[in-house]
Amino acid sequence: MSTADQAIRFDTVSKSFGDGRVLDRVSFDVARGSACCIMGRSGTGKSVTLKLLLGLLKPDEGRIYVNDVEIETLNSAGLVEVRKTMGFLFQYSALFDSLSVAENVAFPLRRHTRMSEAEIADSVRERLAEVGLEGELDKMPLDLSGGMRKRVGLARALALKPSILLVDEPSSGLDPITTREIDKLLMDLKASSKTTMVVVTHNVPSARRIGDQLLVLHKGHILAQGTAEELDQSKDEIVQQFMTLATDEPANASPTRSASAIGRSHKKEVEYGVQG
Protein backbone atom coordinates (compact mmCIF):
# COMPACT_ATOMS: atom_id res chain seq x y z
CA MET A 1 0.00 0.00 0.00
CA SER A 2 1.45 3.40 -0.92
CA THR A 3 1.84 6.12 1.66
CA ALA A 4 -0.84 8.12 -0.18
CA ASP A 5 -3.38 5.60 1.13
CA GLN A 6 -2.23 6.12 4.72
CA ALA A 7 -3.69 8.96 6.76
CA ILE A 8 -1.45 8.15 9.71
CA ARG A 9 1.92 6.45 9.90
CA PHE A 10 3.83 5.65 13.09
CA ASP A 11 7.40 4.70 12.20
CA THR A 12 9.44 3.06 15.01
CA VAL A 13 8.25 5.58 17.57
CA SER A 14 9.54 5.49 21.15
CA LYS A 15 8.51 7.61 24.10
CA SER A 16 9.70 7.55 27.70
CA PHE A 17 8.67 9.41 30.83
CA GLY A 18 11.51 9.43 33.33
CA ASP A 19 12.81 5.88 33.49
CA GLY A 20 9.61 4.36 32.13
CA ARG A 21 9.58 3.52 28.42
CA VAL A 22 5.93 3.84 27.47
CA LEU A 23 6.31 3.15 23.73
CA ASP A 24 9.22 1.15 22.36
CA ARG A 25 9.77 1.37 18.58
CA VAL A 26 6.09 1.16 17.77
CA SER A 27 5.08 1.14 14.09
CA PHE A 28 1.62 1.05 12.54
CA ASP A 29 -0.38 2.64 9.74
CA VAL A 30 -3.98 3.75 9.56
CA ALA A 31 -5.54 3.70 6.09
CA ARG A 32 -7.50 6.76 4.96
CA GLY A 33 -11.17 6.48 5.88
CA SER A 34 -10.68 3.49 8.17
CA ALA A 35 -10.96 3.14 11.95
CA CYS A 36 -8.13 1.80 14.06
CA CYS A 37 -8.88 0.84 17.64
CA ILE A 38 -5.95 0.76 20.03
CA MET A 39 -6.49 -1.49 23.01
CA GLY A 40 -4.37 -2.38 25.97
CA ARG A 41 -4.19 -2.29 29.73
CA SER A 42 -3.97 1.00 31.59
CA GLY A 43 -0.58 2.68 31.33
CA THR A 44 0.45 0.96 28.11
CA GLY A 45 0.75 4.21 26.18
CA LYS A 46 -2.60 4.35 24.38
CA SER A 47 -3.42 7.95 25.26
CA VAL A 48 0.24 8.89 24.76
CA THR A 49 -0.09 7.59 21.20
CA LEU A 50 -2.96 10.00 20.56
CA LYS A 51 -1.10 12.94 22.10
CA LEU A 52 1.94 12.12 19.96
CA LEU A 53 -0.29 12.13 16.89
CA LEU A 54 -1.61 15.55 17.76
CA GLY A 55 1.86 16.92 18.49
CA LEU A 56 1.02 17.52 22.16
CA LEU A 57 4.00 15.29 22.99
CA LYS A 58 7.19 14.77 21.02
CA PRO A 59 8.59 11.29 20.39
CA ASP A 60 12.05 10.44 21.68
CA GLU A 61 12.74 8.42 18.54
CA GLY A 62 10.98 7.62 15.29
CA ARG A 63 8.74 9.55 12.94
CA ILE A 64 5.04 10.29 12.89
CA TYR A 65 3.27 11.20 9.65
CA VAL A 66 -0.19 12.71 9.45
CA ASN A 67 -1.51 12.98 5.90
CA ASP A 68 2.08 12.44 4.73
CA VAL A 69 3.40 15.37 6.78
CA GLU A 70 6.06 14.56 9.38
CA ILE A 71 4.73 16.42 12.39
CA GLU A 72 7.94 16.71 14.44
CA THR A 73 9.50 18.83 11.71
CA LEU A 74 6.69 21.40 11.80
CA ASN A 75 6.96 24.79 13.43
CA SER A 76 4.03 26.02 15.52
CA ALA A 77 2.26 27.54 12.48
CA GLY A 78 2.61 24.25 10.59
CA LEU A 79 1.35 22.32 13.59
CA VAL A 80 -1.70 24.58 13.79
CA GLU A 81 -2.52 23.77 10.14
CA VAL A 82 -2.18 20.02 10.73
CA ARG A 83 -4.30 20.22 13.88
CA LYS A 84 -7.07 21.92 11.94
CA THR A 85 -7.42 18.68 9.97
CA MET A 86 -7.81 16.65 13.16
CA GLY A 87 -10.47 16.44 15.85
CA PHE A 88 -9.84 15.08 19.34
CA LEU A 89 -12.51 13.69 21.64
CA PHE A 90 -10.96 13.60 25.12
CA GLN A 91 -11.59 10.86 27.66
CA TYR A 92 -13.44 13.24 29.99
CA SER A 93 -14.54 15.51 27.12
CA ALA A 94 -12.39 18.47 28.28
CA LEU A 95 -15.15 20.97 27.53
CA PHE A 96 -14.37 24.59 28.36
CA ASP A 97 -16.37 24.90 31.55
CA SER A 98 -16.70 28.69 31.33
CA LEU A 99 -18.43 28.40 27.95
CA SER A 100 -21.91 27.12 27.14
CA VAL A 101 -22.51 24.08 24.94
CA ALA A 102 -23.03 26.29 21.87
CA GLU A 103 -19.96 28.40 22.65
CA ASN A 104 -17.84 25.26 23.04
CA VAL A 105 -18.84 24.03 19.59
CA ALA A 106 -18.55 27.51 18.08
CA PHE A 107 -15.06 28.04 19.55
CA PRO A 108 -13.01 26.46 16.70
CA LEU A 109 -15.28 28.06 14.08
CA ARG A 110 -14.72 31.53 15.55
CA ARG A 111 -10.98 30.92 15.72
CA HIS A 112 -10.33 29.39 12.34
CA THR A 113 -13.03 30.43 9.90
CA ARG A 114 -14.38 33.68 8.50
CA MET A 115 -17.96 32.57 9.00
CA SER A 116 -20.51 35.15 10.14
CA GLU A 117 -22.16 34.71 13.54
CA ALA A 118 -25.35 33.55 11.80
CA GLU A 119 -23.42 30.92 9.83
CA ILE A 120 -21.63 29.81 12.99
CA ALA A 121 -24.96 29.49 14.82
CA ASP A 122 -26.33 27.35 11.96
CA SER A 123 -23.22 25.19 11.92
CA VAL A 124 -23.34 24.73 15.72
CA ARG A 125 -27.00 23.67 15.54
CA GLU A 126 -26.15 21.25 12.73
CA ARG A 127 -23.25 19.67 14.63
CA LEU A 128 -25.30 19.37 17.83
CA ALA A 129 -28.22 17.86 15.91
CA GLU A 130 -25.83 15.22 14.54
CA VAL A 131 -25.05 14.14 18.10
CA GLY A 132 -28.67 14.43 19.28
CA LEU A 133 -28.23 17.57 21.39
CA GLU A 134 -30.00 20.23 19.35
CA GLY A 135 -31.99 21.48 22.35
CA GLU A 136 -29.06 22.00 24.73
CA LEU A 137 -27.39 25.06 23.23
CA ASP A 138 -27.37 27.26 26.31
CA LYS A 139 -26.56 24.65 28.95
CA MET A 140 -23.22 24.81 30.74
CA PRO A 141 -20.95 21.74 30.70
CA LEU A 142 -21.34 21.19 34.46
CA ASP A 143 -25.10 20.80 33.95
CA LEU A 144 -24.63 17.89 31.53
CA SER A 145 -24.38 14.17 32.14
CA GLY A 146 -21.22 12.27 31.16
CA GLY A 147 -22.83 10.99 27.96
CA MET A 148 -24.03 14.46 26.98
CA ARG A 149 -20.60 15.94 27.64
CA LYS A 150 -19.11 13.26 25.39
CA ARG A 151 -21.55 14.22 22.63
CA VAL A 152 -20.74 17.92 22.97
CA GLY A 153 -17.04 17.01 22.90
CA LEU A 154 -17.67 15.07 19.70
CA ALA A 155 -19.63 17.96 18.17
CA ARG A 156 -16.75 20.32 19.04
CA ALA A 157 -14.16 17.90 17.63
CA LEU A 158 -16.17 17.72 14.39
CA ALA A 159 -16.82 21.46 14.11
CA LEU A 160 -14.09 22.03 11.53
CA LYS A 161 -15.05 18.83 9.67
CA PRO A 162 -11.69 17.14 10.28
CA SER A 163 -10.43 14.35 8.05
CA ILE A 164 -8.99 12.55 11.09
CA LEU A 165 -10.74 11.99 14.40
CA LEU A 166 -8.84 10.88 17.50
CA VAL A 167 -10.98 9.44 20.28
CA ASP A 168 -9.71 8.70 23.78
CA GLU A 169 -11.77 6.14 25.68
CA PRO A 170 -15.23 6.93 24.24
CA SER A 171 -16.95 4.58 26.71
CA SER A 172 -15.09 5.70 29.82
CA GLY A 173 -17.51 6.41 32.66
CA LEU A 174 -20.58 5.68 30.52
CA ASP A 175 -23.29 3.07 30.92
CA PRO A 176 -23.52 0.34 28.24
CA ILE A 177 -26.47 1.94 26.46
CA THR A 178 -24.81 5.36 26.20
CA THR A 179 -21.60 3.60 25.12
CA ARG A 180 -23.50 2.01 22.25
CA GLU A 181 -24.96 5.36 21.28
CA ILE A 182 -21.53 6.97 21.14
CA ASP A 183 -20.23 3.98 19.15
CA LYS A 184 -23.11 4.38 16.70
CA LEU A 185 -22.34 8.06 16.28
CA LEU A 186 -18.74 7.19 15.45
CA MET A 187 -19.75 4.42 13.03
CA ASP A 188 -22.26 6.72 11.29
CA LEU A 189 -19.61 9.38 11.02
CA LYS A 190 -17.12 7.01 9.46
CA ALA A 191 -19.74 5.76 7.00
CA SER A 192 -21.04 9.20 6.03
CA SER A 193 -17.89 11.30 5.87
CA LYS A 194 -15.09 8.73 5.44
CA THR A 195 -13.35 10.19 8.47
CA THR A 196 -10.19 8.36 9.50
CA MET A 197 -10.41 7.39 13.16
CA VAL A 198 -8.00 6.32 15.84
CA VAL A 199 -9.94 5.17 18.87
CA VAL A 200 -8.29 4.27 22.16
CA THR A 201 -10.46 1.97 24.20
CA HIS A 202 -10.52 -0.68 26.90
CA ASN A 203 -13.89 -1.78 25.67
CA VAL A 204 -13.55 -4.80 23.39
CA PRO A 205 -17.19 -4.84 22.20
CA SER A 206 -16.82 -1.16 21.27
CA ALA A 207 -13.58 -1.88 19.43
CA ARG A 208 -15.26 -4.73 17.53
CA ARG A 209 -18.09 -2.43 16.50
CA ILE A 210 -16.00 0.55 15.45
CA GLY A 211 -12.63 -0.79 14.35
CA ASP A 212 -11.60 -1.96 10.89
CA GLN A 213 -8.23 -2.65 12.44
CA LEU A 214 -7.55 -3.55 16.06
CA LEU A 215 -4.20 -3.10 17.72
CA VAL A 216 -3.18 -4.45 21.12
CA LEU A 217 -0.47 -2.52 22.96
CA HIS A 218 1.37 -4.25 25.78
CA LYS A 219 4.44 -3.05 27.68
CA GLY A 220 5.32 -0.52 25.02
CA HIS A 221 5.06 -2.95 22.08
CA ILE A 222 2.35 -3.88 19.63
CA LEU A 223 1.35 -7.36 20.66
CA ALA A 224 -1.12 -7.99 17.86
CA GLN A 225 -2.62 -6.13 14.96
CA GLY A 226 -5.40 -7.02 12.52
CA THR A 227 -9.14 -7.33 12.16
CA ALA A 228 -11.24 -8.53 15.09
CA GLU A 229 -11.51 -11.94 13.41
CA GLU A 230 -7.75 -12.17 13.02
CA LEU A 231 -7.18 -11.24 16.65
CA ASP A 232 -9.78 -13.82 17.72
CA GLN A 233 -7.52 -16.45 16.11
CA SER A 234 -4.42 -15.23 17.96
CA LYS A 235 -2.61 -17.80 20.06
CA ASP A 236 -1.13 -15.12 22.32
CA GLU A 237 -2.48 -15.47 25.84
CA ILE A 238 -2.78 -11.74 26.53
CA VAL A 239 -4.50 -11.08 23.21
CA GLN A 240 -6.90 -13.95 23.89
CA GLN A 241 -7.63 -12.52 27.34
CA PHE A 242 -8.39 -9.18 25.79
CA MET A 243 -10.64 -10.49 23.05
CA THR A 244 -12.64 -12.78 25.34
CA LEU A 245 -13.24 -10.32 28.17
CA ALA A 246 -16.85 -10.07 29.34
CA THR A 247 -18.87 -7.75 27.13
CA ASP A 248 -20.39 -4.53 28.39
CA GLU A 249 -23.72 -5.28 26.78
CA PRO A 250 -26.87 -6.10 28.67
CA ALA A 251 -28.48 -9.33 27.50
CA ASN A 252 -31.46 -7.67 25.82
CA ALA A 253 -29.65 -4.70 24.26
CA SER A 254 -30.61 -4.17 20.66
CA PRO A 255 -27.52 -4.21 18.45
CA THR A 256 -28.74 -1.49 16.12
CA ARG A 257 -30.80 1.30 17.64
CA SER A 258 -32.30 3.87 15.35
CA ALA A 259 -31.32 7.52 15.53
CA SER A 260 -34.75 8.40 16.91
CA ALA A 261 -34.34 5.79 19.64
CA ILE A 262 -31.04 7.41 20.52
CA GLY A 263 -32.77 10.78 20.63
CA ARG A 264 -35.50 9.43 22.91
CA SER A 265 -32.97 7.88 25.22
CA HIS A 266 -31.09 11.12 25.33
CA LYS A 267 -34.23 13.10 26.17
CA LYS A 268 -34.82 10.79 29.12
CA GLU A 269 -31.24 11.38 30.18
CA VAL A 270 -31.97 15.11 30.15
CA GLU A 271 -35.31 14.86 31.89
CA TYR A 272 -34.01 12.75 34.73
CA GLY A 273 -30.67 14.51 34.94
CA VAL A 274 -28.83 11.21 34.64
CA GLN A 275 -25.16 11.66 35.39
CA GLY A 276 -23.09 9.27 33.31
Place this chain on the structure above:
Amino acid sequence: MANSQHASPGLTKTFLSEAGLISAFAMRAIRVAFQPPFELREVVHQIYMAGWRSLPLVMTSGVAIGVVLSMHTRATMERFGAEALIPAALAIAMISETGPLMTGLLVSGRVGAGIGAELGGMKVTEQIDALESLAVDSFHHLAVTRIIACMIALPILTTIMNFSGLIGGFLAETAISNVSLRLYFHQAFAGIGFVDYALPTLKTVVFGFIIGTVSSYLGYTTTGGSEGIGRASTRSVVFSSMLLIVINVLLVRIIFLLFPAGAL
Protein backbone atom coordinates in the same frame (compact mmCIF):
# COMPACT_ATOMS: atom_id res chain seq x y z
CA MET B 1 22.99 17.28 60.84
CA ALA B 2 23.62 15.19 57.76
CA ASN B 3 19.99 15.58 56.83
CA SER B 4 20.05 19.33 57.06
CA GLN B 5 23.19 19.42 54.95
CA HIS B 6 21.40 17.41 52.31
CA ALA B 7 18.13 19.32 52.54
CA SER B 8 19.69 22.72 52.10
CA PRO B 9 21.22 22.22 48.63
CA GLY B 10 17.98 20.48 47.59
CA LEU B 11 15.89 23.47 48.53
CA THR B 12 18.33 25.87 46.94
CA LYS B 13 18.39 23.81 43.79
CA THR B 14 14.59 23.66 43.70
CA PHE B 15 14.32 27.41 44.28
CA LEU B 16 16.86 28.22 41.56
CA SER B 17 15.31 25.75 39.18
CA GLU B 18 11.83 27.22 39.79
CA ALA B 19 13.17 30.77 39.42
CA GLY B 20 14.83 29.78 36.14
CA LEU B 21 11.65 28.20 34.82
CA ILE B 22 9.56 31.25 35.76
CA SER B 23 12.14 33.51 34.06
CA ALA B 24 12.02 31.37 30.91
CA PHE B 25 8.20 31.51 31.07
CA ALA B 26 8.36 35.31 31.36
CA MET B 27 10.81 35.61 28.44
CA ARG B 28 8.58 33.41 26.31
CA ALA B 29 5.56 35.54 27.23
CA ILE B 30 7.36 38.72 26.14
CA ARG B 31 8.39 37.13 22.84
CA VAL B 32 4.96 35.64 22.10
CA ALA B 33 3.13 38.86 23.04
CA PHE B 34 4.46 40.50 19.87
CA GLN B 35 3.42 37.64 17.59
CA PRO B 36 -0.01 37.40 15.93
CA PRO B 37 -2.78 36.55 16.57
CA PHE B 38 -2.97 39.29 19.21
CA GLU B 39 -6.02 37.89 21.01
CA LEU B 40 -7.47 41.37 21.62
CA ARG B 41 -10.91 40.00 22.46
CA GLU B 42 -9.45 37.74 25.15
CA VAL B 43 -7.25 40.56 26.50
CA VAL B 44 -10.31 42.81 26.87
CA HIS B 45 -12.18 39.98 28.60
CA GLN B 46 -9.28 39.45 31.00
CA ILE B 47 -9.04 43.20 31.72
CA TYR B 48 -12.71 43.03 32.66
CA MET B 49 -12.04 40.00 34.91
CA ALA B 50 -8.86 41.34 36.52
CA GLY B 51 -9.68 45.05 36.49
CA TRP B 52 -13.38 45.79 36.52
CA ARG B 53 -14.21 42.98 38.92
CA SER B 54 -11.48 44.10 41.32
CA LEU B 55 -13.00 47.58 41.58
CA PRO B 56 -15.21 47.00 44.65
CA LEU B 57 -12.26 45.52 46.58
CA VAL B 58 -9.85 48.27 45.54
CA MET B 59 -12.28 51.14 46.17
CA THR B 60 -13.43 49.85 49.55
CA SER B 61 -9.85 49.21 50.64
CA GLY B 62 -8.77 52.61 49.34
CA VAL B 63 -11.41 54.48 51.32
CA ALA B 64 -10.63 52.52 54.48
CA ILE B 65 -6.88 53.05 54.11
CA GLY B 66 -7.47 56.76 53.48
CA VAL B 67 -9.54 57.11 56.65
CA VAL B 68 -6.94 55.29 58.77
CA LEU B 69 -3.97 57.14 57.26
CA SER B 70 -5.76 60.45 57.74
CA MET B 71 -6.38 59.70 61.42
CA HIS B 72 -2.72 58.74 61.96
CA THR B 73 -1.51 61.78 60.04
CA ARG B 74 -3.75 64.10 62.06
CA ALA B 75 -2.46 62.65 65.33
CA THR B 76 1.11 63.46 64.24
CA MET B 77 0.47 66.81 62.57
CA GLU B 78 -1.56 68.18 65.48
CA ARG B 79 1.53 68.00 67.68
CA PHE B 80 3.25 70.49 65.39
CA GLY B 81 0.20 72.59 64.61
CA ALA B 82 0.47 71.58 60.95
CA GLU B 83 -3.10 70.34 60.35
CA ALA B 84 -3.18 72.21 57.03
CA LEU B 85 -0.61 69.77 55.67
CA ILE B 86 -2.73 66.70 56.35
CA PRO B 87 -4.22 66.47 52.81
CA ALA B 88 -0.77 66.87 51.19
CA ALA B 89 0.83 64.32 53.52
CA LEU B 90 -1.94 61.83 52.82
CA ALA B 91 -1.71 62.38 49.05
CA ILE B 92 2.05 61.83 49.10
CA ALA B 93 1.70 58.67 51.19
CA MET B 94 -1.05 57.26 48.96
CA ILE B 95 0.41 58.13 45.58
CA SER B 96 4.06 57.38 46.25
CA GLU B 97 3.81 54.05 48.04
CA THR B 98 0.64 52.98 49.82
CA GLY B 99 -1.61 53.05 46.75
CA PRO B 100 0.66 51.15 44.35
CA LEU B 101 1.81 48.54 46.87
CA MET B 102 -1.62 47.94 48.40
CA THR B 103 -3.18 47.63 44.94
CA GLY B 104 -0.47 45.18 43.92
CA LEU B 105 -1.00 43.05 47.00
CA LEU B 106 -4.80 43.13 46.74
CA VAL B 107 -4.73 42.19 43.06
CA SER B 108 -2.14 39.53 43.75
CA GLY B 109 -4.57 38.04 46.29
CA ARG B 110 -7.71 38.27 44.18
CA VAL B 111 -6.49 37.93 40.61
CA GLY B 112 -3.30 35.90 41.22
CA ALA B 113 -5.22 33.24 43.15
CA GLY B 114 -7.91 33.26 40.48
CA ILE B 115 -5.47 32.80 37.60
CA GLY B 116 -3.56 30.06 39.45
CA ALA B 117 -6.76 28.16 40.22
CA GLU B 118 -8.38 28.71 36.82
CA LEU B 119 -5.38 27.64 34.74
CA GLY B 120 -4.63 24.85 37.21
CA GLY B 121 -8.19 23.59 36.81
CA MET B 122 -7.90 23.80 33.03
CA LYS B 123 -4.63 21.89 33.15
CA VAL B 124 -5.87 18.97 35.22
CA THR B 125 -9.13 18.68 33.26
CA GLU B 126 -7.21 18.66 29.95
CA GLN B 127 -8.83 21.91 28.79
CA ILE B 128 -5.38 23.26 27.91
CA ASP B 129 -4.73 20.18 25.77
CA ALA B 130 -8.19 20.70 24.27
CA LEU B 131 -7.21 24.23 23.23
CA GLU B 132 -4.08 22.86 21.57
CA SER B 133 -6.10 20.14 19.86
CA LEU B 134 -8.30 22.89 18.41
CA ALA B 135 -5.19 24.46 16.85
CA VAL B 136 -5.01 27.29 19.39
CA ASP B 137 -1.72 28.34 21.01
CA SER B 138 -2.80 27.83 24.61
CA PHE B 139 0.19 29.72 25.99
CA HIS B 140 -0.73 32.84 24.03
CA HIS B 141 -4.47 32.47 24.58
CA LEU B 142 -4.30 31.80 28.32
CA ALA B 143 -1.04 33.08 29.78
CA VAL B 144 -0.03 36.03 27.60
CA THR B 145 -3.51 37.55 27.58
CA ARG B 146 -3.71 37.40 31.38
CA ILE B 147 -0.25 38.91 31.80
CA ILE B 148 -1.11 41.80 29.45
CA ALA B 149 -4.45 42.31 31.20
CA CYS B 150 -2.75 42.53 34.61
CA MET B 151 -0.20 45.01 33.24
CA ILE B 152 -2.97 47.25 31.89
CA ALA B 153 -5.33 46.86 34.87
CA LEU B 154 -2.82 47.55 37.65
CA PRO B 155 -2.02 51.23 36.90
CA ILE B 156 -5.71 51.98 36.40
CA LEU B 157 -6.66 50.26 39.65
CA THR B 158 -3.80 52.06 41.42
CA THR B 159 -5.15 55.42 40.26
CA ILE B 160 -8.59 54.45 41.54
CA MET B 161 -7.07 53.25 44.83
CA ASN B 162 -5.27 56.61 45.21
CA PHE B 163 -8.44 58.62 44.65
CA SER B 164 -10.44 56.34 46.92
CA GLY B 165 -7.80 56.86 49.61
CA LEU B 166 -8.02 60.63 49.23
CA ILE B 167 -11.81 60.48 49.44
CA GLY B 168 -11.48 58.38 52.59
CA GLY B 169 -9.06 60.94 53.96
CA PHE B 170 -11.47 63.74 53.10
CA LEU B 171 -14.34 61.96 54.86
CA ALA B 172 -12.22 61.54 57.99
CA GLU B 173 -11.02 65.14 57.85
CA THR B 174 -14.34 66.78 57.09
CA ALA B 175 -15.92 64.96 60.05
CA ILE B 176 -13.40 66.69 62.33
CA SER B 177 -12.53 70.00 60.71
CA ASN B 178 -15.47 70.53 58.32
CA VAL B 179 -13.01 71.16 55.43
CA SER B 180 -14.61 71.54 51.98
CA LEU B 181 -13.95 68.99 49.22
CA ARG B 182 -12.51 71.66 46.93
CA LEU B 183 -10.07 72.99 49.54
CA TYR B 184 -9.07 69.47 50.60
CA PHE B 185 -8.17 68.39 47.08
CA HIS B 186 -6.49 71.72 46.34
CA GLN B 187 -4.24 71.22 49.38
CA ALA B 188 -3.70 67.53 48.55
CA PHE B 189 -2.43 68.16 45.03
CA ALA B 190 -0.59 71.41 45.75
CA GLY B 191 2.79 69.74 46.01
CA ILE B 192 2.31 66.87 43.56
CA GLY B 193 3.37 67.06 39.92
CA PHE B 194 2.63 64.69 37.04
CA VAL B 195 5.96 62.87 37.43
CA ASP B 196 5.23 62.33 41.14
CA TYR B 197 2.04 60.54 40.13
CA ALA B 198 3.29 58.84 36.95
CA LEU B 199 6.43 57.09 38.26
CA PRO B 200 4.93 55.19 41.22
CA THR B 201 1.82 54.40 39.21
CA LEU B 202 3.74 53.09 36.21
CA LYS B 203 5.82 50.81 38.42
CA THR B 204 2.62 48.84 38.95
CA VAL B 205 2.91 47.74 35.30
CA VAL B 206 5.83 45.66 36.58
CA PHE B 207 3.66 44.43 39.47
CA GLY B 208 1.04 43.37 36.90
CA PHE B 209 3.69 41.52 34.91
CA ILE B 210 4.85 39.71 38.06
CA ILE B 211 1.34 38.74 39.16
CA GLY B 212 0.30 37.60 35.68
CA THR B 213 3.51 35.68 34.99
CA VAL B 214 3.91 33.92 38.35
CA SER B 215 0.27 32.89 38.67
CA SER B 216 0.01 31.82 35.00
CA TYR B 217 3.20 29.76 35.35
CA LEU B 218 1.99 28.05 38.52
CA GLY B 219 -1.44 27.39 37.01
CA TYR B 220 0.06 26.16 33.77
CA THR B 221 2.34 23.67 35.51
CA THR B 222 -0.23 22.31 37.95
CA THR B 223 -0.21 18.59 38.64
CA GLY B 224 -2.14 16.41 41.03
CA GLY B 225 -5.87 17.10 40.77
CA SER B 226 -7.82 19.32 43.15
CA GLU B 227 -5.01 19.36 45.72
CA GLY B 228 -2.69 20.59 42.98
CA ILE B 229 -5.16 23.32 42.01
CA GLY B 230 -5.33 24.52 45.61
CA ARG B 231 -1.55 24.49 45.84
CA ALA B 232 -1.21 26.45 42.58
CA SER B 233 -3.69 29.03 43.84
CA THR B 234 -1.97 29.48 47.20
CA ARG B 235 1.52 29.57 45.74
CA SER B 236 0.41 32.13 43.15
CA VAL B 237 -0.56 34.54 45.92
CA VAL B 238 2.46 33.84 48.13
CA PHE B 239 5.11 33.94 45.40
CA SER B 240 3.72 36.92 43.49
CA SER B 241 3.22 38.93 46.73
CA MET B 242 6.73 38.17 47.95
CA LEU B 243 8.29 38.94 44.58
CA LEU B 244 6.24 42.11 44.27
CA ILE B 245 7.39 43.41 47.67
CA VAL B 246 11.05 42.66 46.90
CA ILE B 247 10.92 44.11 43.38
CA ASN B 248 9.20 47.20 44.80
CA VAL B 249 12.33 47.96 46.83
CA LEU B 250 14.43 47.79 43.68
CA LEU B 251 12.00 49.90 41.68
CA VAL B 252 11.84 52.59 44.35
CA ARG B 253 15.64 52.65 44.46
CA ILE B 254 15.78 52.98 40.66
CA ILE B 255 13.23 55.82 40.73
CA PHE B 256 15.28 57.63 43.39
CA LEU B 257 18.43 57.21 41.31
CA LEU B 258 17.00 58.18 37.93
CA PHE B 259 14.44 60.80 38.99
CA PRO B 260 15.59 62.34 42.30
CA ALA B 261 13.18 65.24 41.85
CA GLY B 262 10.26 62.95 41.09
CA ALA B 263 10.78 60.64 44.03
CA LEU B 264 8.68 62.83 46.33
